[in-house]
Amino acid sequence: MARRVSLFEHLLRKILFKKDYVKVDGSLIALPDRRWCGPDFKNDQYYLQSTENEVKRLIDNLSCSKSSRILDVGCGQGRLAVGLTRVLKEVIYHGIDVDKDSVMWCQKYISKHYTNMEFSHLNVYNERYNKEGVIFNNDFLFELQENSFDIAYLYSVFSHMTEEDMRIYLQDLKRVLTNKGKIFFTTYVEEDVTNYEVNPKDYHVYSETPLHVVRYRKEYLLSILDECGYKLLNFTYATESLGQSAIYIEKK
């Protein structure tokens, strides 16, 4: 006779064996409540399509190919990495994030199956994503060798970092990237606003949660990029999630 399962045991099993991924068209992706970047991404098909679109973006704008080495700073749940496994497959890829749970998920479901993909946790302070992290300053260096990546990708990351921290990252990415190395990033950009503002009031996205919306005046942002040693390749206004702009730059 089958043993009766108590309600407690039933709930415990549900918690212990709950799947923490969704399988869509052969790819494992994070559960909807763990995905970043806005409500559209909660839809499985939309999310999966976005993973491939991100790779196509890098191919079309930054000459990304199978031989490219890609650094994904603020990789989250490995959205770009999933796209790479579907579109280019063999690239060398390294994802970094301050959110330990995201990194652990990526290690469990992506790098376990793709040995060309690596993920590591970076324990630096971010008021929104990692309040326990170590405060960093101008001496900061990624634990990465110089000239080791062709492309750095930061989707919706500088939009949640202070200007000071963004400058520190841009400085060291110059060391990590190869000659003519390229960066793609997104953040909120407008004309006729103050140079730099966090959670600006009366903006189309408004929130009081820490570092939710980091916005730059376009000319000011371009001057930072110039100071940090980059030249602009392309800029598209408000084309990205929740109205962020896309910025493509190259080492001078």
Ligand SMILES: C[S@@+](CC[C@H](N)C(=O)[O-])C[C@H]1O[C@@H](n2cnc3c(N)ncnc32)[C@H](O)[C@@H]1O
């Ligand atoms: C809105 S999510 C975007 C995730 C991913 N790039 C994507 O497009 O799906 C922002 C990510 O940046 C990470 N992040 C925030 N500050 C960071 C920092 N200083 N260094 C690395 N990652 C950071 C967060 O933990 C989070 O995973």
